[in-house]
Amino acid sequence: LWPVKVDIGQFEQVVVNLAVNARDAMPAGGDLTVRTPNVTAEECKAFSYRELAPADYVVVEVEDTGSGIAPDVLKKIFEPFFTTKEVGKGTGLGLSMVYGIIKQTGGFIFCDSEVGKGSTFRIFLPRHIAEAKKAGEPGDAPAAPAKVADPAKDLSGSATVLLVEDEDAVRMGGMRALTSRGYTVHEASSGVEALEVFEALGGKVDIVVSDVVMPEMDGPTLLGELRKRQPDIKFVFVSGYAEDAFARNLPADAHFGFLPKPFSLKQLATIVKDVLES
Ligand SMILES: Nc1ncnc2c1ncn2[C@@H]1O[C@H](COP(=O)(O)OP(=O)(O)OP(=O)(O)O)[C@@H](O)[C@H]1O
Numbered sequence: 001l002w003p004v005k006v007d008i009g010q011f012e013q014v015v016v017n018l019a020v021n022a023r024d025a026m027p028a029g030g031d032l033t034v035r036t037p038n039v040t041a042e043e044c045k046a047f048s049y050r051e052l053a054p055a056d057y058v059v060v061e062v063e064d065t066g067s068g069i070a071p072d073v074l075k076k077i078f079e080p081f082f083t084t085k086e087v088g089k090g091t092g093l094g095l096s097m098v099y100g101i102i103k104q105t106g107g108f109i110f111c112d113s114e115v116g117k118g119s120t121f122r123i124f125l126p127r128h129i130a131e132a133k134k135a136g137e138p139g140d141a142p143a144a145p146a147k148v149a150d151p152a153k154d155l156s157g158s159a160t161v162l163l164v165e166d167e168d169a170v171r172m173g174g175m176r177a178l179t180s181r182g183y184t185v186h187e188a189s190s191g192v193e194a195l196e197v198f199e200a201l202g203g204k205v206d207i208v209v210s211d212v213v214m215p216e217m218d219g220p221t222l223l224g225e226l227r228k229r230q231p232d233i234k235f236v237f238v239s240g241y242a243e244d245a246f247a248r249n250l251p252a253d254a255h256f257g258f259l260p261k262p263f264s265l266k267q268l269a270t271i272v273k274d275v276l277e278s
């Protein structure tokens, strides 16, 4: 198999999410098949995926013999918070997370499904050519066109921020960006720790900036827990989800901001200020 460049931890979550969905789609049992073929640029044409740019890919296929997905549902499965599962059974974040991770990696994901027969999720990861890599390159993924921050905007503030992020390097960068602009920043490396810090501070937190995908307690669950304690707490999600898909699913009265990964520290400071002012 050709080499690819992915974050192993994230890719593990991708495979686990697809496998869990497959399991849920086969309550009476069935077959789950995972395949990993190399697919050449030439072979890409055999797939009828319009967005798929012909190139060399390592494909990861996750196939089940479950319920299948009706065409009108299929259109929505990658949207954040879309779920057909009962309340409490699914958050609808699994596939949007999968989508975000694959996009960040510069890849593609497609789903073919037939009701009553089953579903196949097919992930195309660009073949990694080692020589093409330059030192210090952030990755092969084309960065999402970031909104250009208004250069004249004053990004300083004095609010108290709770920064929740399990990756130390990302958290430290955010910490520095906000502290240098005058904010008081408390950090937590998980949702559970964030709740502890929140309690220790007696709820004196103006805004929470949190990763969506974290072990133990994810961002949306943390938001729910914090809202129980402080209903109007300001919240910014940081994630690799497609921003437009996220925005479409925000309730009209949503009180949370969204910052797509990868982001610059200036963008972080900008969204914190915007959400505090909103
Ligand atoms: N393999 C599959 N077979 C049938 N339907 C699927 C399959 N995978 C996803 N779906 C459909 O897509 C919806 C969205 O999936 P997604 O993983 O995003 O959320 P969820 O599984 O409902 O909740 P969560 O993953 O957050 O627990 C599911 O509710 C289901 O309707």
Ligand SMILES: [Mg+2]
Pocket: 017, 020, 021, 090, 093, 094, 095
């Ligand atoms: Mg799921």
